[in-house]
Amino acid sequence: MLCSCISALDPVIVDKTGHEFLLVCKIQMGGLKVVTGGLLLATVVLWVASRTSAAVDCVTVTTLVSTCSAFVTYGTPDPYPGSPCCDAIASINNLGDSEENRRSLCMCLMGVITTYNPNATAIATLPGFCGVSLGFTIDPNTDCN
Numbered sequence: 001m002l003c004s005c006i007s008a009l010d011p012v013i014v015d016k017t018g019h020e021f022l023l024v025c026k027i028q029m030g031g032l033k034v035v036t037g038g039l040l041l042a043t044v045v046l047w048v049a050s051r052t053s054a055a056v057d058c059v060t061v062t063t064l065v066s067t068c069s070a071f072v073t074y075g076t077p078d079p080y081p082g083s084p085c086c087d088a089i090a091s092i093n094n095l096g097d098s099e100e101n102r103r104s105l106c107m108c109l110m111g112v113i114t115t116y117n118p119n120a121t122a123i124a125t126l127p128g129f130c131g132v133s134l135g136f137t138i139d140p141n142t143d144c145n
Contacts, residue, residue, distance in 0.1 A: 056095050058108035064088040065112055065123060072122045079129045086130035093132045106136050106144035113138060 065072070067088035071079055079085035092109075096102035113120035124138040136142055 056101050056104035056108055058111060061092055061095070061105065061108040062112055064092050065109075065126075068123075068126055071126070071129075072116070072119045075122060079126060081131050083130075085126070086132070089126050089130040089132050093127075093134055096135065102135055103144050105134070106142065109134075109138050110140065110142060110144060113140060 065088070068079055068085035071077065071085060079089070092105065096105040109123075113123050116123065120138075120140065126132075127134050127138070136144065
């Protein structure tokens with residue numbers, strides 16, 4: 001993955017297929033540290049998605065997983081309940097509010113681990129670190145039906 005910034009306040013990760021994912025980024029401004037990132041945007045996207053469609057949007061799921069990019073890519077720091085990463089995983093869990101949405105969520109996460117296969121194990125461990133039960137195992141052999 002390549003990391004690029006459109007502006008100092010707009011960090012993104014661009015994968016090999018050209019998809020962009022927001023990063024959480026600390027920016028030093030004078031003596032003040034400012035934390036910016038995709039969590040607020042992801043919350044707004046989730047709210048809009050919940051109002052307009054019954055199916056889970058895989059772009060939203062991928063964006064939320066990207067909140068955990070440091071752990072998924074480097075294996076550190078471990079996410080913990082209340083961290084931005086775990087808040088994103090809890091938001092993913094909240095998307096599965098019906099049987100249809102849980103099935104769709106499962107298929108989205110199977111797509112994420114297929115696309116990011118070298119990091120599949122790290123992605124699969126996120127719900128456990130965060131104390132979230134998705135109702136299915138994130139594993140390439142999981143049958144989402």
